[in-house]
Amino acid sequence: MDGIGPDASLLLVDDDEVFVTRLGRAMEKRGFEVRTALSVAEAQRLLVEKTPAYAVIDLRLEDGNGLDVVEALRDRREDARIVVLTGYGAIATAVAAVKMGATDYLAKPADANEVMAALLSSGEQLPPPPENPMSADRVRWEHIQRVFEQCDRNVSETARRLHMHRRTLQRILAKRGPR
Structure with a gap:
């Protein structure tokens, strides 16, 4: 696993305000410069202001699909590391997320350590399995x-x-x- 690069900007997009706030604080403690968005529209506005090097994006948002944010970020910055989160894991959505440019795909509830491992993973090897996966x-x-x-x-x-x-x-x- 590599470390955070010189650009530590991270965009968190999730319509669960409590979750995104908690994850944002945890990622700041790990060295990221965090900005958060609660909707597709807000995330796209933040992308125009500053395109982040890292992003964690929920698949289902109140005003649309997180894959729209993945696509917009990928168009603006090809080297961005993008992790897609979802409340339910399905192979079809995982494939769609990766085809749109996501680096990795995690099922909720994912903790900050799992998110960090996915963001910084080189992709050459699989990240270690979660300590306490859902049954x-x-x-x-x-x-x-x-x-x-x-x-x-x-x-x-x-x-x-x-x-x-x-x-x-x-x-x-x-x-x-x-x-």
């Missing part, structure tokens, strides 16, 4: 919760989209999430 049950539960929220907490619609029986989904939703 398969937890990943499944997170995915169900995300689809449930996207369907405005409508159990029937969520069950239809997940190709699951409604009563089975109700039982899963009634339980606490696995750790």
Whole structure:
């Protein structure tokens, strides 16, 4: 893993204000000059002001897709190191992110150490596995919760989209999430 280069500018883009603030503080402690954005529009405005050497971009934002920010950053600075974050990992979105120019792809919740390792990884070798990865049950539960929220907490619609029986989904939703 290489160190931070002479340009330590980092753009964090995520619509979760608590997460982006916490990650921003952690990355500043690690030597980055952090700017944050909560939307695609705000991120694109910040890119015009100063194009960062590093970026961590959430895939799904309230006003659009984080891949638009990846593309805009890649157009402005080819050597930028870009990590895409997402609340759910899917091979199709990982492939799309890398094709658009992302350096790496991490599933949330990713901590500052994982983000730093991904940003500074040379790409020649895989970064070490996370210390405490989410269990398969937890990943499944997170995915169900995300689809449930996207369907405005409508159990029937969520069950239809997940190709699951409604009563089975109700039982899963009634339980606490696995750790």
